[in-house]
Amino acid sequence: MFETEDSRWEAVRTRAKAADGHFWLGVTSTGIYCRPGCPARTPKRENVRYFPSPGAARAAGLRPCKRCKPDGEGLPARDSAMVQTICRMIEEAETPPSLADLAAQQALTPGHLSRLFKGQLGITPRQYADAVRDERLKTALQGEGRITDALYDAGFNAPSRAYESAGKRLGMTPGDAKAGGKGQVIRYAMATSWLGRTLVAATEKGLCAVQLGDDDDALVAALAQRFGKAQLEEAEPGSPYRQWIDDALAAIERPEEAASLPLDIQGTAFQEQVWQALRRIPAGQTVTYGELATAIGRPTATRAVAAACGANHIAVIIPCHRVIGKDGSLTGYRWGKERKAKLLKAEKP
Structure with missing residues (x-):
């Protein structure tokens, strides 16, 4: 929307x-x-x-504008606090609370609450709850206990629900996730773009990595380290994976095409929230870390937002290069400030 x-x-x-x-x-x-x-x-x-x-x-x-007060002046101050309260309620609940229960506790109708929540964070309470639960599952699967226990500890009422969610959100089954990605196949390809050597990788869900560098071996090693025990294969010409990869390389040349690419983000709930907000920043525009934090309804989370930008492994397609310091400085960039400066210069209208 x-x-x-x-x-x-x-x-x-x-x-x-x-x-x-x-x-x-x-x-x-x-x-x-x-x-x-x-x-x-x-x-x-x-x-x-x-x-x-x-x-x-x-x-x-x-x-x-003095009529609509776009900076928020004149809006009920309780709205922002209410959304943050709902986030805490969702995070602290053992199982995802229903929209009706959340609304009742805030004396709102479910429809009003959903619109308010989505207006501030860009996602519904259910989507936020699902992301929190999936994050718990990732953490639980890293432990030494049984997979079934991890599923229930994360808040799933039935293993079937967890396996369905894992297939969509984790890009692998809970068993594969616990095994460090063992059995998962990631296809990748190397190419030269105007930003240097570029590695693009994809799972069956979509793009999972776009890395920039100068050395092919180092880029492949970084991919292997990130995905642990997953099987890495070069993408075959003509395969759907190769098409996604070619489209990603094209999007580096034409940023306006990046929004349509399928992604397998594989981040925490908070990271995904930040990365989705990054994708809404138009080419040619920049925001500060503080402005990005405010945009996702977390005005005090500037440092966490900066950390989420630094954890982004899908360069350019998730445009963390469009975030700058409060004083206008380029700040850090995983693939080097020189590349960040080139990207911002190329995107200027």
Whole structure:
């Protein structure tokens, strides 16, 4: 939802309140930025630019609209605190609480709670609960106990549910996960891009790694170290894996094509939240770590957001290079500040 320019423009044209919090629009003819649901006169489409956060709009030299107060002024302060409270409730529950139970505890209707939660975090309470449970499962599977015990400890009511979730979220069965990825096959290919030697790898779910470097052996060794006991194979020409890999290499040249690529992210719940937010930052725009933390509803988690950016193994496709320091500095980058500077320069409109 609201990932394409057409869908965003439709939200602006219809003043869709549901789009508030998903993106902000700047009007170049007036020099202001607004919420999509702003009651002001609809601007001409050619004068509209889209931003992932108010901070990004301010960095572009725009000022906030006095009617819709896009920085949050005038909104109930309890909303943000309520969402954070719900997150803590989900994280502390032994099994995922139902939407109805969460809503009742906050004296809201389930629909209102779901819209509020998704408006701030971009995902539903159920999706957040699923991610928390999957993260618990990953941790539990690293222990010495039985797989069945790990499934129940993570909050699954039945092994069948866990195996279904693991296939979708972990990219492997719980047994394979406990064995360090043993039995999982990862296909990869090497190529030369304008950023240097590039390794792209994929599981049966989608891309799991895009690594940049100067030495092929070092890149393959890093992939092998990350996936432990998984079997690494070179992708065969004409296979679906090779097509994904070729599409990823093309997206390095044309960043606007990255959003459509299937990914097998394999991160924690918090990391996935950060990485999904990164994918919503348009090419040519940057945000600070603080702005990114605010965008996911965790304004005090700046350091954790920075750590999640540093843990990103899918370069360019998950564009952590678009996050800069509060003072405008490039800060760190897994594949070198020089590559980060090249990427930002290439993406400038």
